[in-house]
Amino acid sequence: MNRNEFRSEMIRSELEDIVGQHFVSVDESDKLVYSTDWSWMPQMWLDRGQPLPTPDYIVHPDSAEQIAEIMDIANKYRIPVVPWGGGSGTQGGALPLFGGILLDTKRMDKIIEIDEVSLKVTAQAGINGEQLEWALHEKGLMLPHYAAASRCATLGGYLAPRGTGTISTKYGKAEDMVLNMQIVLPTGEIIRTAPVPQHAAGPDWPRLFLGAEGTFGVITEATMRLDYLPEARLMRAVLFTDLSKALEAGRLIMTRRLHPFVIRLYDPESTRSQVKKVLGLDYEGAYMVMGFDGDPDIAALEEQKALAICTGLGGQDVGRAPGEAWWEHRYDFYYPPLSLHLPWMYGTTETVTTYDKIEPLYWAVKRAVEEGFPEWDIKFIAHFSHWFHWGVMCYSRFIIEEPPADAQEALQLHNRVWQAAMQAVIDNGGMINEHHGIGLKLGRYMRQQYGDAWPFMLRLKKMIDPNGIMNPGKVGFGF
Amino acid sequence: MPLENAVLTTDNCRYCLMCRHVCPVGHVTRLETLTPHGWGLLISSKQRGLIDWTDSAVDKLYTCADCGTCQSHCVTDQPLPSAIAEARAEVAELGLAPANLYSLNEAISRWGNPYAESEPDAVTGTGEVALFVGDDARYLWPDGLKAALTLLRAVGMDPVLIGAGRNSGYLPSSLGFPETARRLARANLDDLQASQATTLLTLNPGDTYAFRKLYSERLGIDFPANVAIKEVTTLLAEHLGAGTLTLRRAGGGPPHAYVDPAHTVRVADRDAAPRQLLAAVMPAPAVELFWRRERSHPAGSTSLRFANPMIAEHLTYARLGDARESGAQLLFCEDAGTLSALSSKAPRFGLTIRGLYELLAEQLV
Structure with a gap:
């Protein structure tokens, strides 16, 4: 030996x-x-x-x-x-x-407590998202982080990359639902954050572990806030001929403090391809789905006001059925062969920015991808799916159906397309990512994203993980 | 299943994680490799020369329970269990399957079942209705069969018994011995033809699945188009609803639950009938298990009990643990394989297992 x-x-x-x-x-x-x-x-x-x-x-x-x-x-x-x-x-x-x-x-998949008074659940971080959700449904409750990956992801996986779910527009990102966490630090200490997040007892350091993707330690347990399962879920679809008007409708709905649990706006190319392929809806233009939930009367009133905003901007109300079809089949997009699949090349170059920048940003990334690689017949599709009071996330993807057969060539081309997209994002005031995380793929853009703040983040990493053992090579941190 | 379809399926499933949450084996083992995605990736990686069928890789291939839960939750209906069966057939053909399965296959091939060195019963008589008995009901839980016949007679049926002591073909198909499965399937269909029946009754969803789908999809054998297939519980529930089956209510008892049999998820809308029958005789409503109806998990009664008895045992423990968690003390099921698996481990959970058919027969008016 x-x-x-x-x-x-x-x-x-x-x-x-x-x-x-x-x-x-x-x-x-x-x-x-x-x-x-x-x-x-x-x-x-x-x-x-x-x-x-x-x-x-x-x-x-x-x-x-x-x-x-x-x-x-x-x-x-x-x-x-x-x-x-x-x-x-x-x-x-x-x-x-x-x-x-x-x-x-x-193996760390136990539900430790469901508190039906304060509406919170404490669970080990390895529990499967959908299984947790089913257990909550038995009590009329939900953890409103409805990610496409809920059927396979764990609670820890919701938090580590700062995930966002389908109904985030009303209920927030996964990180917004955290009350407290147990974390094992790289040095082997087991720590707990304060019982509640909203207080003034010092800085908000627990958020360091959200988005660290395991580079600062391992989240082993979390207490998450819950909501009652809504009494009503009203779905509606609106068709716009002009994407710009559709984005403005979404902005007005959010800034006027209506509370849709979802607005999903597909760009015309995505409407033509994805929406048609998966939902069987044959539309030209930008297909927008809106949902309002909770008390039926309040939901109906908010829907009516949102619909008025949309039609006032030229949107065509196409009724409930296409909206309900989307809700019913919202995860079908991720099942092969409906999903993007090999041997295709693809990447999700999603971003988030404020309303004043989102449209120029969308066009800049689209141009960079489509015009930068004409020889590869590249397709660019996008939807706008997580809306905030101040801005919106753009979930854009590129697809090459006939990429190089050679693995190394394919990887190089993939990197070049990503580079073009990310540079357009950064140049136009976007974040390099809204909810998929940085991982390996985006690490190289962290220095550019954070500028003068990046050395500070490197020092944090060194302090928390002195031997650099945790998930090396990820989130832009060294090996 | 044609090989090209199996390749397409495993290529689709190798990177898809969308049924992870319902896989019973993944749930009890918590191992990434022992999930539909893991099995798909192993098979597709073998095709790409990235792994060999080592003992360890073969062991993993044989940990799928072939319960159908993944496919039933797949939006695009990927037949992964059949693709895994196809891969197992390739492995078995190469002589690389677990050694005990070859002797098991010989026994099934010779006797039609894995339990006794005894020929299946010959069909006697003819009639419009036949009942497929199979091997589990014959050897593992014969009281259930007797009770089912009592109930059928109570609604005016005296079915011709076919396949008594013979597996449907599911077991050898699942373990990678499709030729044995075809022989059993043909023998069962010969019995059916000899009975001249136009309705075939089954005692559990596993047999229903075998006749409705497995024969054509995996074995390339057509089930006769002029013969209707119906589960006994569905038939009895229809008679209960029509007033042609009268059952009296039982006296008090501990909290109880119904355990959905293995393969429930493979037969659409079959889960209501046994619950209706149980509700008609029990004095209080049943509690429900967490893993129920369309997300029901099998006890260790599928082909896994032969391929990997340890994991099969864990599936049984998981069902009993689920029952105990729900507050039930008394569990009912009509499927002989499920009853047999649950009964063997129930005492250590403080639970009592009873056959649904026996309960109903006792409560006949």
């Missing part, structure tokens, strides 16, 4: 002492499955028959205490720890690029 083999066996043995032999795997088929998340890059790589970097150990802890002990081992041997929830990230945030310990949190 050589030195590396001996060291490897030592680490494995120590990990088994913590979680039990059954919960540490070094099996090649397990390593293959955990070598890819839901991002295009590794999926394409495997699709072309190319092996990926794999974790050295796949470990399944069942408590924060076990994770704390695992951190000790990782610090002692200076090996990476990559947290893994549902593996549904699209930016490569869970890829075990440098081997080490892949920490699958799914």
Whole structure:
């Protein structure tokens, strides 16, 4: 046995002492499955028959205490720890690029308490989102983070990349629902944030862990605020011939403080392609879905006022049925072969900005992608799906149906398209991401995004994770 | 299933995570590899030369319960269980399947069932209605069969028994032995033809699924178009509704629940009938399990009990744990395989298991 083999066996043995032999795997088929998340890059790589970097150990802890002990081992041997929830990230945030310990949190899936008075749930971070939702439904409650990934993602996975769900426009992002968290720091300490988030007892440091994507530690438990299941959900669809007018309608609905739980506005290309393919609705123009929920009378009144704004701007009310069809089939877009799929090349270059910038930003990214790569017959589709009082998120995607067959060539082209899109985003005042996270893919834009603040973030990382063990290579942090 | 369809399916499923939340094996193991996405990725990676069918990889291939829950929750109806069965057939053909399955296949091939060295019963008589008995009802829970026949006679039916002691073909198909499955399927259809029946009754959704879908989709065998298939619970619920089946209410008892049998999710709208029957005789409403109806999980009674008994056992524990969590103390089911699996572990959960058919037969007026 050589030195590396001996060291490897030592680490494995120590990990088994913590979680039990059954919960540490070094099996090649397990390593293959955990070598890819839901991002295009590794999926394409495997699709072309190319092996990926794999974790050295796949470990399944069942408590924060076990994770704390695992951190000790990782610090002692200076090996990476990559947290893994549902593996549904699209930016490569869970890829075990440098081997080490892949920490699958799914055994930590207990609901600790459902509080029907204060409307909150405390659960371990490895619980599956949809299973949590079903348990809440049994009590007439919901965790209103209805992400497309809810069927596969974990509660921790909602929070780590600052996820946004379908009904965020009324209920907020996942991070807005957090009351408190338990976190295992890279140094092995187990800490708890304050019981409630709205107070004045010092700075709002718990938010450091939201969006850190496991680079600052592992979220092991969270208490989330809940809502009652709505008595009514009213869906409506409006068709605009002019995208600009549709964006203005959305802005007025939000700034006048109406409370749609969803506004989803598809650009004309997306309406022609995606909406037709998945929902079977054959429209020209920009298809907008609006939803109002809660008390039936209030929902109906708000819907009426929103509809008046839309029709006043030239929108055509196409009734409830197309809106209800969208609500019923809103996740169908993610099932193959309806979803974007290999061997195509694709990427979600989503962004968020204020209302004054959103339209120029949309056109700038569209131009950069469509005009920058004419030889690849690239398609650009977008929808505007998470609306705030001050601005809106643009969920744009590029698609190349016949990309290079060679894996390396394909990866290079993918990077070039991303570069064009992200530069247009930054140049036009957008954020490089609204809810998919930074992961591996967008790390290289963090310095440009944050400018003078970036060295401060690097110092934070160094202070929280002195040995750099946590999810190396992600969120723009070093190795 | 044609190989090209299996390849297409696993290519679709390898990176799709949208049924993760309903997979019973993924739920009890919490392992990424043991989910529909994991199985799809292993099979597609083998096709791309990224892995070999090592003992470990084959073991993982044989951990799918073949319960159909993933497909029933798939918006695009990807037949992943059939694609996995196809991959298992390839592995078995290469001599790489778990060793115990070859001897099991020999036994099924010889006797038609994995439980006894005994030939299936020959069909005697003819009639408009036949009842498929199968092997589980014959060998694992024979009281249920007797009670079902009592109930059928009470509504004026005396079905011709077919396939008594013979598996539907699901078991060998699921384990990667399609030729054995075809032989059993043809024998069952020969029995059906000999009975001259135009209605085939089944005792559980697993058999309904086999005749309605598995034969054509996996085995390339057409079920006769002129024969209707109906579950006994559905038939009895119809008679109850029509007033041609009268049941008296039972006395008091502990909180109870109905356990949806394996393969429930594969048969549309079959979950209401047994609940109607149970509600007609029990003195209080049933409590519901968390994993119920369209999201019901099987006990360890599918092909998994032969392919991976340990995980099958965990599925049984999970059902019993779910029942205990719901507050039930008494569980009912009509499926022999499910009853057998639950009964073997119920005492340690403080639960009592009873056959639904037996309960109903006792309450006949």
